Amino acid sequence: MKRVRLTINGGIHEFVVDAEKVLLDILRDNLGLTGAKQACDRKGQCGACTVIVNGRAVHACLAKVVSLDGARIITVEGLGTPENPHLIQEAFALTGAIQCGFCTPGMVMATKALLDTNSDPDVEEIKRGLRHNLCRCTGYKKIIEAVQLASRFIRGETTPDDVRPRPADGFIGVSHPRPSALPKACGTAHFTADIRIPGALELAVLRSPMPHARIVSIDTSQAEKMLGVAGVLRAADIKGTNFLKLQVPDRPVLCSDKVRYIGDPILAVAAETKAQAEAALEAVKVVFDPLPVLENSEAALAEGAVWVHNRPNLFLDQPVIKGDAEAALRNSAAVVEARFRTPRNYMAPLESEATVAYWEDEDKGEDALLVIVGRSINIHNHLPMLQEALGWENMSYVEAYCGGQFGIKIDIMSEGIAGAAAIHFKRPIRYIPGLAESMLMTSKRQAFDMQVKLGADSRGKLTAYCNNILVDKGAYLSSTASAGRALMTLSGSYHIPNVNVRARVVYTNNPWGSAARGAGQPQVSFALECAMDMLADKLGIDPFEFRLQNSLQPGQSKATGWVVEEWPFPEVIKAIRPHYERARKEAAAYRKGRVRRGVGIGAGAHGVGRPGEVAVVAVELDPDGCISIYAAAADPGEGNDSMLTQLTAHLMNIPLDRVRLYTRDTNLTAASGPAAGSRITYMMGGALMDALEQLKKAMQEIGAKTAQGLLAAGRPTRYIGRKKAQDAPAMDPKTGQGPAFVSDIHGVQLVELEVDTETGEVKILKVTAAVDAGTVINPQNMTGQLEGGMDMGVGMALREEYVAGQTKDWVTFKFPTIRDSFPMETILVQTPRFRGPLGATGVGEMTLVPTAPAVISAIKDAIGVWICDLPATPQKIKAALAALKR
Ligand code: FES
Numbered sequence: 001m002k003r004v005r006l007t008i009n010g011g012i013h014e015f016v017v018d019a020e021k022v023l024l025d026i027l028r029d030n031l032g033l034t035g036a037k038q039a040c041d042r043k044g045q046c047g048a049c050t051v052i053v054n055g056r057a058v059h060a061c062l063a064k065v066v067s068l069d070g071a072r073i074i075t076v077e078g079l080g081t082p083e084n085p086h087l088i089q090e091a092f093a094l095t096g097a098i099q100c101g102f103c104t105p106g107m108v109m110a111t112k113a114l115l116d117t118n119s120d121p122d123v124e125e126i127k128r129g130l131r132h133n134l135c136r137c138t139g140y141k142k143i144i145e146a147v148q149l150a151s152r153f154i155r156g157e158t159t160p161d162d163v164r165p166r167p168a169d170g171f172i173g174v175s176h177p178r179p180s181a182l183p184k185a186c187g188t189a190h191f192t193a194d195i196r197i198p199g200a201l202e203l204a205v206l207r208s209p210m211p212h213a214r215i216v217s218i219d220t221s222q223a224e225k226m227l228g229v230a231g232v233l234r235a236a237d238i239k240g241t242n243f244l245k246l247q248v249p250d251r252p253v254l255c256s257d258k259v260r261y262i263g264d265p266i267l268a269v270a271a272e273t274k275a276q277a278e279a280a281l282e283a284v285k286v287v288f289d290p291l292p293v294l295e296n297s298e299a300a301l302a303e304g305a306v307w308v309h310n311r312p313n314l315f316l317d318q319p320v321i322k323g324d325a326e327a328a329l330r331n332s333a334a335v336v337e338a339r340f341r342t343p344r345n346y347m348a349p350l351e352s353e354a355t356v357a358y359w360e361d362e363d364k365g366e367d368a369l370l371v372i373v374g375r376s377i378n379i380h381n382h383l384p385m386l387q388e389a390l391g392w393e394n395m396s397y398v399e400a401y402c403g404g405q406f407g408i409k410i411d412i413m414s415e416g417i418a419g420a421a422a423i424h425f426k427r428p429i430r431y432i433p434g435l436a437e438s439m440l441m442t443s444k445r446q447a448f449d450m451q452v453k454l455g456a457d458s459r460g461k462l463t464a465y466c467n468n469i470l471v472d473k474g475a476y477l478s479s480t481a482s483a484g485r486a487l488m489t490l491s492g493s494y495h496i497p498n499v500n501v502r503a504r505v506v507y508t509n510n511p512w513g514s515a516a517r518g519a520g521q522p523q524v525s526f527a528l529e530c531a532m533d534m535l536a537d538k539l540g541i542d543p544f545e546f547r548l549q550n551s552l553q554p555g556q557s558k559a560t561g562w563v564v565e566e567w568p569f570p571e572v573i574k575a576i577r578p579h580y581e582r583a584r585k586e587a588a589a590y591r592k593g594r595v596r597r598g599v600g601i602g603a604g605a606h607g608v609g610r611p612g613e614v615a616v617v618a619v620e621l622d623p624d625g626c627i628s629i630y631a632a633a634a635d636p637g638e639g640n641d642s643m644l645t646q647l648t649a650h651l652m653n654i655p656l657d658r659v660r661l662y663t664r665d666t667n668l669t670a671a672s673g674p675a676a677g678s679r680i681t682y683m684m685g686g687a688l689m690d691a692l693e694q695l696k697k698a699m700q701e702i703g704a705k706t707a708q709g710l711l712a713a714g715r716p717t718r719y720i721g722r723k724k725a726q727d728a729p730a731m732d733p734k735t736g737q738g739p740a741f742v743s744d745i746h747g748v749q750l751v752e753l754e755v756d757t758e759t760g761e762v763k764i765l766k767v768t769a770a771v772d773a774g775t776v777i778n779p780q781n782m783t784g785q786l787e788g789g790m791d792m793g794v795g796m797a798l799r800e801e802y803v804a805g806q807t808k809d810w811v812t813f814k815f816p817t818i819r820d821s822f823p824m825e826t827i828l829v830q831t832p833r834f835r836g837p838l839g840a841t842g843v844g845e846m847t848l849v850p851t852a853p854a855v856i857s858a859i860k861d862a863i864g865v866w867i868c869d870l871p872a873t874p875q876k877i878k879a880a881l882a883a884l885k886r
């Protein structure tokens with residue numbers, strides 16, 4: 001032990017520490033300075049814990065306190081507060097560089113260290129200064145812009161007041177900083193792991209190392225005797241069904257008799273400290289009886305294959321049949337055939353899958369309220385799932401700030417185990433898994449294997465499309481929503497008169513798959529868009545013109561037979577034309593030699609608003625003249641807080657700071673569906689408008705200006721708004737005909753890249769995205785979603801694949817760093833939606849749909865080979881080039 005004296009944010013503190021104590025624990029646990037985050041397993045990979053020690057940016061997770069005696073330390077809390085922020089914090093908020101905000105405190109501190117030594121860094125110097133800090137949401141573009149703006153502030157060239165939008169600028173089409181930006185920049189926004197509950201037990205969970213096995217025996221006798229251990233939670237201790245049912249009840253909170261994938265949870269040890277719980281976990285002994293492992297869909301469908309559950313491995317077999325595709329292909333002038341595969345992938349939010357559970361009114365015994373605090377994007381759906389699984393009725397769900405999710409939080413992860421432990425031990429619980437465990441427990445983007453045929457007539461008009469899709473669902477179903485979305489959008493942007501598609505969703509012993517950004521659409525879009533290029537090539541038609549001439553038109557139907565009312569795809573793709581022509585000319589000069597340039601385009605139409613779905617928002621005129629909004633609109637980084645406040649300020653003609661938001665608590669809001677599928681602006685924005693219009697009407701009818709005036713006239717101050725999407729018949733199980741999304745968002749992306757023909761390395765030179773954004777409420781939020789999605793789409797195309805047992809951290813995941821970032825340009829084609837609020841819609845999911853096919857098409861353009869099996873790693877590119885030479 002050693003006594004250490006530190007100056008932290010100007011205050012002097014003394015600690016007695018052992019040799020292993022790291023600065024991050026002192027800051028978070030001893031001082032409650034939770035601005036510094038942990039987003040890797042203390043491996044120095046994420047930078048979320050960055051603080052300044054003696055003028056240098058340091059990873060607080062690695063800095064041993066014993067070596068810091070006398071050090072001067074600044075944390076993000078020491079720079080500024082939301083009321084009095086530092087110029088760097090202001091710059092991050094004003095440039096839209098903050099989405100989920102989990103990376104932001106570390107980014108701010110790395111920026112401070114950089115600008116303290118170089119007040120005018122160029123882009124390369126910024127990239128070097130922030131190279132240890134990861135961000136999943138932004139694609140780094142706006143982070144670089146934030147550093148540039150901060151440097152201008154610091155040099156006195158401009159001020160935040162010069163840059164900040166004013167109320168007179170209006171609230172629609174204006175980039176007011178989102179309400180949560182400064183709390184995130186200043187470290188005062190609390191994420192789940194930041195929440196401390198007195199007396200809470202910490203959990204460590206035993207997860208299966210086997211992909212498929214029977215549990216023969218579990219011995220916890222040694223573990224239960226260890227220091228600090230409160231006990232062990234097993235499946236038998238759970239009072240409810242023990243199954244988390246989104247669509248079917250197949251996923252246990254804890255496994256009882258069998259494990260079905262590497263990472264399946266078996267039991268939890270609860271102890272006074274996390275270290276004690278983890279130590280005890282080491283002493284648990286489990287004997288497994290291995291079962292045959294189903295490594296992919298084909299193996300799971302093979303004759304005699306072992307069943308993963310007590311039912312056949314084929315869960316769903318859904319065709320989509322329109323016209324006669326086989327006959328149309330026979331009569332086509334050109335047909336292409338290819339097999340496309342997309343891998344299983346982790347969506348990689350920076351925040352771990354943390355849950356805190358605590359009791360309110362503990363003295364009420366069986367009537368005590370169990371409060372679950374977590375990262376859900378669908379609190380009203382997850383609450384009854386937990387009540388049923390855990391067998392406890394009096395429960396509420398509170399959403400903390402959420403460090404990114406990209407679709408995966410449509411499912412429950414750690415909440416079930418934390419809640420079950422709270423009930424079993426009658427204590428508050430903190431379950432804060434690290435990155436490796438979060439990777440194990442979370443759902444993955446599902447692997448698709450697609451056999452495609454696409455035909456066209458001699459004029460270049462599409463005739464028919466066939467796709468035989470195998471969806472590797474992994475060990476648990478969760479829901480078939482991604483497969484459904486894939487089927488409802490499989491004809492992409494185009495009019496295809498004849499379609500014959502079959503999708504089979506199959507249980508295997510892989511990590512379970514569920515929603516992931518784009519939800520099934522990136523996979524089918526990859527296949528269709530690449531086939532479009534192959535067919536254009538066969539017909540000798542420019543791929544750009546081929547897409548344009550095959551656009552669906554209003555009055556024509558998609559693959560599911562749904563006739564569309566609006567289809568602005570031609571306007572969107574035409575916005576890309578000048579960029580496409582310029583890029584092709586430039587690339588023509590690099591057709592020979594070791595490094596070759598290529599240009600590719602991809603398109604996609606992402607559906608918003610499932611038929612018949614409903615959103616509900618309540619608004620209330622408060623006695624002080626503010627408007628309170630009650631809406632279960634989770635905001636894991638998209639900017640839903642901006643959308644709700646800016647729409648309200650615009651419609652009620654009040655300043656933004658007169659709008660209050662209550663969005664995170666099941667006790668304050670009504671069920672409105674998930675913050676997924678880019679639906680919140682369209683659906684919740686519509687419900688908000690409905691509620692505000694009722695309030696305005698009531699005020700106008702009696703000439704009231706205040707809540708008191710309404711009450712005096714006997715009128716309510718609270719109004720409930722609803723938005724219901726158009727009804728449509730359910731998908732016909734034999735033909736797939738029927739439904740479609742209410743609105744489609746169109747995107748076209750142009751990728752320019754270089755391929756090194758010796759190493760197989762790909763360098764992205766630029767991505768240009770055009771999107772029919774509808775009426776844009778906050779341009780910075782809109783372009784931020786597009787930029788982050790493009791970065792993620794490039795990752796899907798070139799790098800990312802989750803391999804169970806091998807992908808364990810950000811290095812093995814190949815997380816993109818700021819050094820991988822590339823120039824991006826966004827073009828917002830403002831084509832108002834027929835039924836969106838003020839014509840607005842969301843774009844967060846569609847933004848990565850066109851990226852992967854555009855990248856793969858550009859690689860083909862550069863070196864003449866198709867990589868149809870993602871990701872297009874250097875090894876695959878080199879192998880394809882070698883095969884070309886043979
Ligand atoms: S937690 Fe320190 S670098 Fe990741």
Ligand code: FES
Pocket residue numbers: 097098099100101102103104134135136137138350403404637
């Ligand atoms: S804003 Fe950077 S990780 Fe979300």
